[in-house]
Amino acid sequence: MDERAREHAEVLVGWSARIEAGDDVIVDVAEDAHDLGVAVAEELGAVGANIVSTYGSDELSRAYLKAHDGAFEAGDHALALLENADAYLRLGGGRNTTATADVESETRQAYSKAHSEVREARMDTDWVSTVHPTRSLAQQAGMAYDEYQDFVYDAVLRDWGMLSERMANVKERLDEGSEVRIVTERDDHPRTDVTMSVEGRTAVNSAASVAYDSHNLPSGEVFTAPYDTEGEVFFDVPMTINAKRVRNVRLTFDDGEVVGFAAEQGEDALETVLNTDEGARRLGELGLGMNRGIDRVTDNILFDEKMGDTVHLAVGRAYDANLPEGEEGNQSAVHVDLITDVSEESFIEIDGDVIQRDGTFWFEDDFEA
Incomplete structure (x- = not known):
C-alpha cells in the first residue's frame, strides 16, 4: 500500500x-x-x-x-x-x-x-x-x-489550518455583504454578468473538516447560499453530469430562477437536472475556489470546484450551514455544481467593492483594484 x-x-x-x-x-x-x-x-x-x-x-x-x-x-x-x-x-x-x-x-x-x-x-x-x-x-x-x-x-495532504486562516478573510466579507456580482468579459466566450443576494446568509470556510461545516476532502473553498439571482453566466469548465460530458453551459436567471439554458455538449443532461423539481432551477450555492494545490481541471467536481481562480454556482439544494436557524432555503433533490474560470478579464464584487480581479484576492500579492 x-x-x-x-x-x-x-x-x-x-x-x-x-x-x-x-x-x-x-x-x-x-x-x-x-x-x-x-x-x-x-x-x-x-x-x-x-x-x-x-x-x-x-x-x-x-x-x-x-x-x-x-x-x-x-x-x-x-x-x-x-x-x-x-x-x-x-x-x-x-x-x-x-x-x-x-x-x-x-x-x-x-x-x-x-x-x-x-x-x-x-x-x-x-x-x-x-x-x-x-x-x-x-x-x-x-x-x-x-x-x-x-x-x-x-x-x-495540505496544511489545512493555514489555508483556513486565508479563507477566513473571504468568509468575513461574504458574511458582512448583501450583494455579489460576478463579471467576465473575455473575447473567446459569452459575457458573464450575474448578481445575487447573500444578505442574512452565513458563508462556510470549507477547510476539509466537519468542524468548519465542511464535508469534502480535499476542500479549499468558501461557499454560501445565494438567492434573488439575476443575469447571465457562462460556465467554461467542462464536467461530467450523471455520467455524461457537459461543456460550455449558459444559464439565464430572472427573479432567482433559470429561465433559459444551453450547452454546447450534454444539453440533455443539463435539462434533466433542471427539470428534476422546482428547486432545481434556483441556486443553492455560490462557491469561490481557493485551493492553489489544485492546478488543473480533472473532470472530477470534488477537485475542480476547489481550484483557485474559479467560481462555481450550484443549482438545487442549499446547505443548512449557510442558512439562518429555522429557514429552509432552496429545496431540491439535486445539487449540481457548474464552474467558470475567473483567472482573466474577470472581477468579483461585494456591494460594489472588488474583492477579486483576474483570480487574485484583495489580500494577495499583485492584486489590482
Whole structure:
C-alpha cells in the first residue's frame, strides 16, 4: 500500500470527520478504493470507533436501476442505518466513471426523489466525501496514473489550518455583504454578468473538516447560499453530469430562477437536472475556489470546484450551514455544481467593492483594484 493512503486516512478520520472513540461510522467504499478503505478501517480501529462498511459501486447501481420498474421506495433499513450513525465516510474511486451513462433520466429523477429522506439523514451525520486515486479517474483527468496519484495527494495532504486562516478573510466579507456580482468579459466566450443576494446568509470556510461545516476532502473553498439571482453566466469548465460530458453551459436567471439554458455538449443532461423539481432551477450555492494545490481541471467536481481562480454556482439544494436557524432555503433533490474560470478579464464584487480581479484576492500579492 502507498504510505500516502495511510496519511490520507489519518487526515480523513482525525481532521476531517473528527471521529472519536465509540462513534458509529458508516464507510461506503467504491470498487477500486480498497486500499484507502483498509487504511480507514485501521485508523477507525485505532481510534476505537464502531464500523459498518458498505459497497458503493456505480456498476451495481446501474444494474439495479436498469432492472427496476421505476416505482422506487426508500427502504426503512437504509434510513435506520443512517439515523443511527454518527458519521458517514464516502470513499470514491470506481472502475468506470461513466458506468451509469445509459440509465434513463426519468429513472434517475424517480430514484432521487424517492430517496430524499435517506439523503437528508445522511447529511445530518458528520459526513465526509473523498476519493482514492484510481486508474479510471486518472484516465478521466487525462493523466498518467503515477502523475494522478501525486496530484490527488498534493490536494489532500495540505496544511489545512493555514489555508483556513486565508479563507477566513473571504468568509468575513461574504458574511458582512448583501450583494455579489460576478463579471467576465473575455473575447473567446459569452459575457458573464450575474448578481445575487447573500444578505442574512452565513458563508462556510470549507477547510476539509466537519468542524468548519465542511464535508469534502480535499476542500479549499468558501461557499454560501445565494438567492434573488439575476443575469447571465457562462460556465467554461467542462464536467461530467450523471455520467455524461457537459461543456460550455449558459444559464439565464430572472427573479432567482433559470429561465433559459444551453450547452454546447450534454444539453440533455443539463435539462434533466433542471427539470428534476422546482428547486432545481434556483441556486443553492455560490462557491469561490481557493485551493492553489489544485492546478488543473480533472473532470472530477470534488477537485475542480476547489481550484483557485474559479467560481462555481450550484443549482438545487442549499446547505443548512449557510442558512439562518429555522429557514429552509432552496429545496431540491439535486445539487449540481457548474464552474467558470475567473483567472482573466474577470472581477468579483461585494456591494460594489472588488474583492477579486483576474483570480487574485484583495489580500494577495499583485492584486489590482
